[in-house]
Amino acid sequence: MPDTNHKYRAASAEIIKTAKLSIYSNLFLLLMKLAVGFLMGSISVLSEALHSGIDLIAAIIANYSIRTAAKPADEVHKFGHGKYENISGTIEALLIFIISIVIMLEALDKIQTGGKVEYLGAGMVVMGISAVVNYFISRKLMKVARRTESIALEADAFHLSTDVYTSLGVFVGLILIQLTGMPVFDPVMAIIVALIILRAAYNLTKRSLYGLMDAKLSDREECIIKEIITGHFSEYVEYHNLRTRMSGAERFVDLHLVFPRNKPVVEAHEFCDHLEKDIMKQIPNLSITIHIEPCRDDCVICQKLDVCNLADKPTTKS
Numbered sequence: 001m002p003d004t005n006h007k008y009r010a011a012s013a014e015i016i017k018t019a020k021l022s023i024y025s026n027l028f029l030l031l032m033k034l035a036v037g038f039l040m041g042s043i044s045v046l047s048e049a050l051h052s053g054i055d056l057i058a059a060i061i062a063n064y065s066i067r068t069a070a071k072p073a074d075e076v077h078k079f080g081h082g083k084y085e086n087i088s089g090t091i092e093a094l095l096i097f098i099i100s101i102v103i104m105l106e107a108l109d110k111i112q113t114g115g116k117v118e119y120l121g122a123g124m125v126v127m128g129i130s131a132v133v134n135y136f137i138s139r140k141l142m143k144v145a146r147r148t149e150s151i152a153l154e155a156d157a158f159h160l161s162t163d164v165y166t167s168l169g170v171f172v173g174l175i176l177i178q179l180t181g182m183p184v185f186d187p188v189m190a191i192i193v194a195l196i197i198l199r200a201a202y203n204l205t206k207r208s209l210y211g212l213m214d215a216k217l218s219d220r221e222e223c224i225i226k227e228i229i230t231g232h233f234s235e236y237v238e239y240h241n242l243r244t245r246m247s248g249a250e251r252f253v254d255l256h257l258v259f260p261r262n263k264p265v266v267e268a269h270e271f272c273d274h275l276e277k278d279i280m281k282q283i284p285n286l287s288i289t290i291h292i293e294p295c296r297d298d299c300v301i302c303q304k305l306d307v308c309n310l311a312d313k314p315t316t317k318s
Helices: 002-040 043-069 083-113 120-148 151-180 185-212 219-230 265-282 300-304
Strands: 238-247 250-259 286-294
Touching: 002 043, 002 120, 002 151, 043 083, 043 120, 043 151, 043 185, 083 151, 083 185, 120 151, 151 185, 219 238, 219 250, 219 265, 250 265, 265 286
Parallel strands: 250 286
Antiparallel strands: 238 250
């Protein structure tokens, strides 16, 4: 399927190009937040800088995993490199868990020891810029991730979308400090930021591990596959042992297809090629393996007909 391979390569190139946006934006925001955070003495702004630092590391890991996942199958990786994206998502989730705990410990310490927050205006400007930049970059990443079904790019987009809310949270905290003169709002907002990040880490871990455990395709996709196979019922006896799984953005399907035992191998092979093409038109990045079996000696249809001209709909076992 040359056309399918061309589409896959084009999608991989777009993913790689889009992933670079996250690296550039996170580097810019990290440097800006660090400078202003130390100037202000604000734990919430510094926690956001730390958040951007982790996001930068995650973006670099994601970029590497996306490039690796795009490589074709080789002698060592017979089924391709798709799971590199799932591994990347798991590493990113672990990094987020660690950074969340660090932020909360620092914030609790500041609540006990107290502290003064200065240059509130500079902090509000930085948080506002951060929210706007992350909003547009995350939308761009998520759009490409959903179209190409890249778990690593989706994880990166999800990180940046949570950054929008955490930046706005810190922005509100700085406004409250300015209005009330109470610095305690600074570490309180830092803790809220950490809790939001923890939730993001949990969701990302669940999503990444789902792919590493060879979970099946969605119910919708499996339904499409079954409908296409059943739609060709006049060409075979029945099918069974249908199995599906995902590896990054790649999908794998295998099944057993029972043919009339007097059907020539060439015809059975040509039918399988036709069936594979019909399924791959509906579901992208798909690899199909079909095991051909002859019908039993006591096949009711073969006993009744001189030629295996199947007119009855077969029994389906999945």
